[in-house]
Amino acid sequence: MAKLQKSIDKRNALLKATIELVNNSGFHATPMSKIAKMANVSPATIYLYFENKQDLVNQTYLEVKTKYTDFVFKAYDENTSVKTGFEIIWKRIAEFNSNECEYAFFLNQCNNTPMIDEPSRKEGIKYLQPLLHLWQRGKEEGVIKPVSDYILYAYSINPLSFLIMAQKRGEFQFTKAHIDEAFLAAWDSIKL
Amino acid sequence: MAKLQKSIDKRNALLKATIELVNNSGFHATPMSKIAKMANVSPATIYLYFENKQDLVNQTYLEVKTKYTDFVFKAYDENTSVKTGFEIIWKRIAEFNSNECEYAFFLNQCNNTPMIDEPSRKEGIKYLQPLLHLWQRGKEEGVIKPVSDYILYAYSINPLSFLIMAQKRGEFQFTKAHIDEAFLAAWDSIKL
DNA sequence: AAAAAAAGAATGAACATTCATTTTTATATA
DNA sequence: TATATAAAAATGAATGTTCATTCTTTTTTT
Numbered sequence: 001m002a003k004l005q006k007s008i009d010k011r012n013a014l015l016k017a018t019i020e021l022v023n024n025s026g027f028h029a030t031p032m033s034k035i036a037k038m039a040n041v042s043p044a045t046i047y048l049y050f051e052n053k054q055d056l057v058n059q060t061y062l063e064v065k066t067k068y069t070d071f072v073f074k075a076y077d078e079n080t081s082v083k084t085g086f087e088i089i090w091k092r093i094a095e096f097n098s099n100e101c102e103y104a105f106f107l108n109q110c111n112n113t114p115m116i117d118e119p120s121r122k123e124g125i126k127y128l129q130p131l132l133h134l135w136q137r138g139k140e141e142g143v144i145k146p147v148s149d150y151i152l153y154a155y156s157i158n159p160l161s162f163l164i165m166a167q168k169r170g171e172f173q174f175t176k177a178h179i180d181e182a183f184l185a186a187w188d189s190i191k192l
Numbered sequence: 193m194a195k196l197q198k199s200i201d202k203r204n205a206l207l208k209a210t211i212e213l214v215n216n217s218g219f220h221a222t223p224m225s226k227i228a229k230m231a232n233v234s235p236a237t238i239y240l241y242f243e244n245k246q247d248l249v250n251q252t253y254l255e256v257k258t259k260y261t262d263f264v265f266k267a268y269d270e271n272t273s274v275k276t277g278f279e280i281i282w283k284r285i286a287e288f289n290s291n292e293c294e295y296a297f298f299l300n301q302c303n304n305t306p307m308i309d310e311p312s313r314k315e316g317i318k319y320l321q322p323l324l325h326l327w328q329r330g331k332e333e334g335v336i337k338p339v340s341d342y343i344l345y346a347y348s349i350n351p352l353s354f355l356i357m358a359q360k361r362g363e364f365q366f367t368k369a370h371i372d373e374a375f376l377a378a379w380d381s382i383k384l
Numbered sequence: 385a386a387a388a389a390a391a392g393a394a395t396g397a398a399c400a401t402t403c404a405t406t407t408t409t410a411t412a413t414a
Numbered sequence: 415t416a417t418a419t420a421a422a423a424a425t426g427a428a429t430g431t432t433c434a435t436t437c438t439t440t441t442t443t444t
Contacts, residue, residue: 007423026306028220031399042425044402053400112304112357114218147373150364154354155377159346165304172342181339185347189381199389223433234391236436245434 011049013039018060019106027057027115058120061110064103069127071096076130082138083187086156089131090186093157094179097164105168108161131157135190145192155189203241205231210252211298219249219307250312253302256295261319263288268322274330275379278348281323282378285349286371289356297360300353323349327382337384347381 017038021030032053036043050056072092076085097104110116116124135152138144144152163182166172209230213222224245228235242248264284268277289296302308308316327344330336336344355374358364 024306026220028218029306032401033399043400044426045424047401048423108304112300114216114221145373145377147377148364148370150355150358151351151370151373151377154351154358154374155347155381158351158354159343162346162350163342166342166346172340178340178343181337181343182346185337185339185343185381188383189347189377191380224435225433235434236392237390239435240389 007049010039010041010045014041014046014049014056015060015063018056019064019102022057022060022109022115023102023105026109027113054117057115058117060106061116061120062123064106065124065127067100067103068096068107071100073127073130078130078133082134082141082143083191085134086138086187086190087183089134090156090183091179094160094182097160098174098179101164101168104161104164108165111161128153143192144190152190156186159186199241202231202233202237206233206238206241206248207252207255210248211256211294214249214252214301214307215294215297218301219305246309249307250309252298253308253312254315256298257316257319259292259295260288260299263292265319265322270322270325274326274333274335275383277326278330278379278382279375281326282348282375283371286352286374289352290366290371293356293360296353296356300357303353320345335384336382344382348378351378 014035017035018030021034021038032046033043035056036046039046046056050059072089075092076088078085080088110121110124132149135144135149139146160182163172163174163178167174206227209227210222213226213230224238225235227248228238238248242251264281267284268280270277272280302313302316324341327336327341331338351374355364355366355370359366
């Protein structure tokens, strides 16, 4: 166990360092040597755990995406009204964005740049399923606008990313009141 | 004039090449040598027109941002109802995003990465003024929700960027009908 | 023919990755 | 239990490449 645990610790330290450095400088501006230093490891050691830099970032992305999905959909159960279900999911996303903003910021970076390769990106998209089902049901019940899921996502979920980025830049400060205002805007934009 | 024109042409060729290459690979993954090649110029020549790579990108950003602003607010006049004014501005933004998607995509890249330095970013933010005034008036008239401009922007303007990026990736195809649906979502999210 | 603009080649730094050794861990033997 | 040794893990120092920028020479303009 000692040995296995040690490996896991080292891998986690590498993922953590990757997130922090990529968040602050972007993929191409974070050298492997810095990642190694922050994780207290030799540069060569990274290559015992990951194939190369791209692989390190892809794996980091998938790991963080999984944390996100687990957190967001854990509290969700299908037997609610569409509005309530949406509110539960939306609030969990907002909570993740506030509480785990390092992770949230990293995911945004990945979504907005060519940092992640296509297969990993595709893999990361599957997570949406429960939300898409909920929207489908909402459309059938005449509660949600009958428009493309991309539009629903763009208006009700993606704005949180924008606000998080603004907060990270220090331009905007999220408060409890803002969350409620934002939720209302999200719901208004997609409800019929 | 011949000489001056030649210089302007060369500078424009460099800006154009920068936009195209940065759009497809990002800032750090586009070497000066490629920019030079695409603009039919020697790498050394770039340094006659720009201080360094950062300066080249900053200037490109400001130039594109200006094109955007000019286009978006040209058709706007203050003597309309808040709703009509908003619709005019919003539709112009949508039109710019469709018709000049190379420019729109470049601006998104700049907004989502640490590619642009802080002074240039600050300079680029001023453009919003007419929209912010309109929202202010809308709040006073009780037509627009009394919430932070960041929230209004996040819900009514920023989603277009998300949709453009999805389109660029080939995941989503913008049609005339989508534009109308998107406008409705935008307006619903901010109206009282 | 002087000045300005442009070019290609050279420079030096940064970086991803690999290599040759050293250190640590696990195992087997006494 | 203590020791020897083989295997695994980790390391710091190369390696070779890519790139921004500068230097020197050539071409173009005045």
